[in-house]
Amino acid sequence: MATDHQNPATKQKQPVASNFKLVIYEQENFQGRCHELTGPCNNIQEADVAKVGSVLVLCGPWVGYEQPGCKGEQYVFEKGEYPRWDAWTNSRRSDCIVAFRPIKVDSQEHKIVLYENPSFAGKKIEIIDDDVPSFHAHGYHEKVSSVRVQCGTWVGYQYPGYRGYQYLFEKGEFKECSEFGVVLPHIQSVRRIRDMQYHPRGAFQPST
Numbered sequence: 001m002a003t004d005h006q007n008p009a010t011k012q013k014q015p016v017a018s019n020f021k022l023v024i025y026e027q028e029n030f031q032g033r034c035h036e037l038t039g040p041c042n043n044i045q046e047a048d049v050a051k052v053g054s055v056l057v058l059c060g061p062w063v064g065y066e067q068p069g070c071k072g073e074q075y076v077f078e079k080g081e082y083p084r085w086d087a088w089t090n091s092r093r094s095d096c097i098v099a100f101r102p103i104k105v106d107s108q109e110h111k112i113v114l115y116e117n118p119s120f121a122g123k124k125i126e127i128i129d130d131d132v133p134s135f136h137a138h139g140y141h142e143k144v145s146s147v148r149v150q151c152g153t154w155v156g157y158q159y160p161g162y163r164g165y166q167y168l169f170e171k172g173e174f175k176e177c178s179e180f181g182v183v184l185p186h187i188q189s190v191r192r193i194r195d196m197q198y199h200p201r202g203a204f205q206p207s208t
Helices: none
Strands: 021-027 031-037 054-059 062-067 071-077 080-082 099-102 111-117 121-128 146-151 154-159 163-169 172-174 189-192
Antiparallel strands (some): 021 031, 021 054, 054 080, 062 071, 111 121, 111 146, 146 172, 154 189
């Protein structure tokens, strides 16, 4: 279950607004009133948006949050169409999004190390320039309590096959699981966030 957390991205240089564009629709299938974002929005209701029914990402990857101030459960959005809530999540705990911010993607290379225990201790799994739909298939059966992202931007998932709660990992160190929004250190798959700027044919396609 996701919780409030501090994200290392707040310490980084914010992405250039002109590189990002997202359109929120209040109803499913891109119907109803819409609102365009080109930068962070801590509370869509302050922008006079009643709810998020569907999302169109025109440029750049984004992350949405369940709670105001970019807190709570996370939802990663890459360039493409999200006609209803089950296009951006299958955790089925909540269909509510009230905040958005752009995700900074500034590297073609990707390297992440996930550790069994806090403070980068215990067994580890190191992933370089690859997506891993199942840690178990790679021989890693441990919990994930701390993470080092040496380059690239990643999203981890609660279950194999990129299912369940999502956890955004931007470049930096996460010494304990509460720093990336996890109560129970349970991550079983991870993939790269590959912005169209660097990977024109590599953007992740939501499963249907």
